Amino acid sequence: MNVGHSIISLVANRQDLEQFRKKNWTGTFEEYLDLVRTSPLVARNAFQRVYDMIQSYGSDVYEESRGERRVSYRFFQDPDNGGRDAVFGLDESLEAFVNAIKSAAKGYGIEKRVLLLHGPVGSSKSTIARLLKRGLERYTTTDEGALYTLGWIDEESPEDVHWCPMHEEPLHLIPERFRDDVTASLNEGRDDDGYKVKIVGDLCPFCRFMYTERLKKYGGDWTRVIQDIRVKRIVLNEQDRIGIGTFQPKDEKNQDSTELTGDINYRKIAQYGSDSDPRAFNFDGEFNVANRGIIEFIEVLKLDVAFLYDLLGASQEHKVKPKKFAQTDIDEVIIGHTNEPEYRRLQNNEFMEALRDRTVKIDVPYVTRLSDEIRIYEKDYNREKVKGKHIAPHTIEMAAMWAVLTRLEQPNNASLTLLQKLKLYNGKTLPGFTEENIKELREEAITEGLHGISPRYVQDKISNALVVHLDSQSINPFMVLNELEAGLKHHSLITSEETRSRYREMLGVVKEEYENIVKNEVQRAIAADEDALKRLCGNYIDNVKAYTQREKVRNKFTGQYDEPDERLMRSIEEKIDIPESRKDDFRREIMNYIAAQLMDGKMFDYRSNERLYKALQLKLFEDQKDTIKLTSLVSQVVDKDTQAKIDVVKGRLIRDFGYDEESATDVLNYVASIFARGDVKRK
Template sequence: MEPKELLETIKARVGTPVEEVTFAKYLDMVADDPRLARLSHAIIGDTIDDAGLSVGPDGEERFDLFEGELFGQEHVIQQVADYFRAAGRRLDVRKRILLLVGPPGSGKSTLVNTLKKGVETYTRTDDGRVYAIKGSQMHEDPLRLIPEDLRGDLDVYVEGDLNPEVSWIVDNVYKGDITKVPIRRLYFSISHGVGFGTFVATDPRSEDLTRLVGDVDLSLLDPTDPTSAKRAYKFNGELNAAHRGMADLLEVFKMDERFLAVLLSLSQEQIIKTNGPGTMYADEAVIAQSNLAEYEELVANPRAAAMLDRLVVVKVPFVLSVRDEIRIYEKMLAGADLGRNDVSPLALHTAATFAVLTRLTHPGGGMQGLIRKLHLYDGRFGTHGGAEDVERLREKSPEEGMTGLSPRYVINRLSSVAGSTKGCLDGMAVLQALWEGLPQRAGFTEAERERWGSLLSATEAEYDEMVQLELRKAAVLGYRDSAEKMARAVKDEVGLWEKQGEQANMPTLRRIERLIDVPQYGRDRFRRALVASFELKGQRGRPLHTRHPLLQESIQRALLPSWGDVGRMLEDQSEGLVEGLVSAGWKKGCARHVVEYAHKFTESKRDRDRKGEQPTWYS
């Protein structure tokens, strides 16, 4: 892009052209487009909906506004969207504080910041236009100029009184003539605090309430003029800045009771109680954030009943899907310089596997039961497990994901090992780094050491399985092309089955069903799942043979050699396996490294099997 073109693009994106109209003109605009009268919750709800919906690989609806920002949090986002849709229709839920509860690093701030950026962008579009009274520090809604007894003549909803500052301007600057009050288009801005306020609670003993509600400029007070307080008030509190938009309150329950009382008045009555000219109406969505421990302290406090009654609680757990956890790491590492390291394609998968295992509630059935749960949550459904099993497991463990390792810890350890080593950063190096960092975590107990040591051993076994699969693929020249050809045949045949039933000619489909032991009573469900996976919009662009886990597994069984055959290749054709990995996208150093590792773990496993030993990380 040429510099001139780049500047024009930037100007179009961030420029704020001045658009000023008379109040009479503004009333005509409202008559033509009633959306101009929207309150804050409706603006935010429309921001979410206007960005659009799409269908993910798992068939779930996904809100495009959060695409690429949050992963695996569709259920959380759906609850937030439902809240703003209901609040935007002025249901009583808008008089509640939206509270996001979750462990540090679970995505609470990312969700709120993405929402802010979306609203900021939306107000720069024609559909998201917002207007305010010129000169108002709180960007007052022009429709509040209309006396309350005359508002019923409008075809739109109007609520709230003018704040003291605007009342003084109307009376003294425009002599009470509202037709002379100029109206300007308002562009929300995060950096300039227009439509957004952010408050981080610190030490309640030294906290100043004016940070929330503004303050009086004593130099402007005139003891002989009783109206001077209206002009002397500085609307520089975070709740003032959030008027017409959103207040973001972090560590909310670290606030003392004075602050919480202000929030109660704001949520329940839509008023801000000040130290200056009384109270003022405020139209803003209040989003608070808290960790689980502080929220549970509040629940246990009998004096907090009024506050609890004013909360809509949305829990934001860590993600429980390995593939979503990997996407979080990829986002966090985007643009990072890992020095002289190549990263194995299996490294992030290994880290994500261990992190997710630390968050899961054990379903019983030993480690095998936990691994089965891990696979189900990752969408790796077997013939006797599916989406309904995932829902059942989640219902049994509503607090799942509220504890465990955070993505930040994993990235910190990856950064540590990347800075101290060179060559290939593989799965085993990642596991070692994760394990060595655990004693540094606050509150790490001996019981956790033993439990998480067993989880690391299980993760190592999963890593070994992945290594074997990658080498089996590397042993077949042109595996991907053959797999795609077979998948296309399955797609054609399952289409015939939809039209002709069991009379259709389906040799390839029947073969893959035999390979993965699909029972006769499960064939219809399996075939319908295949059809859905082929048709999902969110799957477009992905290789056909990877669109359904069981299809992928069956094709691998059909085309790939056994591990025994590959094990023999490790002895005398290892360079051929290295080249096969390189052709599949591996860096040569990592390819050679994993082949050497496979040779070693094969020998080691033989020795352990012979001695009847199990690997351990906590001996």
């Protein structure tokens, strides 16, 4: 079998012809009424369909702080696309957005507003809009998201159908005076919790013209008019210009309002004799195209005033005014996005009060939780995407840490550093700070997340580091941090030297934090001798037990009973800053913990107590570091025995911490230089 045939067979076997037939269903108006009676969801409006689309992916409820419930909508994790466009760390903003959609779906008034996503550049506003458009496209391909439009059989060629240019709801064919009775019949027997059919809006100019002509032809007999109607299922698709529209402002000389509401087709004027004949008009403006779905306005506040008038009518009245025609009904979700300077201009412009009054602003700030910022970059820089290059541990974390620091406001509490604030936001506990304190910190920082460094800048510099260091198999945090610092000089969005200087200072804070992290990792790698840790722990517990029970400890070598080894116990406890005045409390705490474990039928494991485990590791490191002579690395003169011990440590860094050979060597050399500097200072 040749390759071409096998590929064609592969595609053929995966085709779903039944689904294709469903998506291309065509029937009569009577059959459509049966469909609506069976499933009223097909007659939903745009807000209802978008809300149901988001809900169809499910959600997770969690408690962000004490008593504060937060909802995370899985739709915004982009599950259909492998998370490529996933939005991280914006659950609060997305919850506000979905609540606005829900309110509009229920007809509480928000459906008459423009949903305005407001935030700094690179904060995911466009991504949210893109997710909604792609999601609605996919949803309308499913049975749950099905929707339909109408067309008119050609009088001369019955096999041809003139489809509605605005893909409108077929129920618009029901005359106004009969709508109450028709909806009562369609909704009969349905409970109040489910969707009920509502007929809102009138026929578009083209369909109204066709309807009027047929009504004249059949002497006012509506039942004969609908015999000329065909109904088909439509799938919303931006590329096909069905139900999804996008409008991007241009310079003022090239802006034309017909881009929103359509324009005259001059070639057809000769055929139909008038420029006010709807058959000689192209209903292909973005508002027309987006009917039944979503229209996105990119940088909406840069629109010319003439466009804003169209936008006001579209949001408040759900109508647009095509040239030469009466106001035309539309059914679509209007989403705009803008940045902070443009929004401030809107607030300061008294002539734009009407627009301010018709917008629902949803803040989309930068991420201020470190773990979420890390996820943004890991999405683009992972093993699958960065082939042939190893990104050393903490490289992305340090870049993300710096980005988040630039977005935080200095806390009012003078005893709290910006780095500590970052750690509190990221879930770390600090003495003296409760969840209530963290909530207060967020509330006092009104503009936090609306300024600072964009994720795009960080992504660009990580990419630079990958390209610039082609001779290196691994990139480390310093390579990326150096790129971040070098780029500040030419950063187009940093307008003051003071801001630039502050960002450089934050890079220094991050480098210092990285130093502490890698020192700790090397210490843990050196002290990762499990047998030695067990022996040290056993010795400590024996002494603590004797101390708390006022007993003596049997010496394994002499067989005699000695007093508990206070020097040993304190050398371990001091590693985790247990003061002399608190040593008794800590020792009782450890014994109570062991007793609780035994009562639950569990064997005590020193690794299950985080504080004790850390203290033991630091003590063992202190005892072993001189035997390894790590500082001798900087002199490049290492004896065979020491090299063997260093290789063991390097192996642990690779196995337990994610380093490769090159980055593990770099880290050991770096930490060795830190210890060497410390030795020089002590001398």
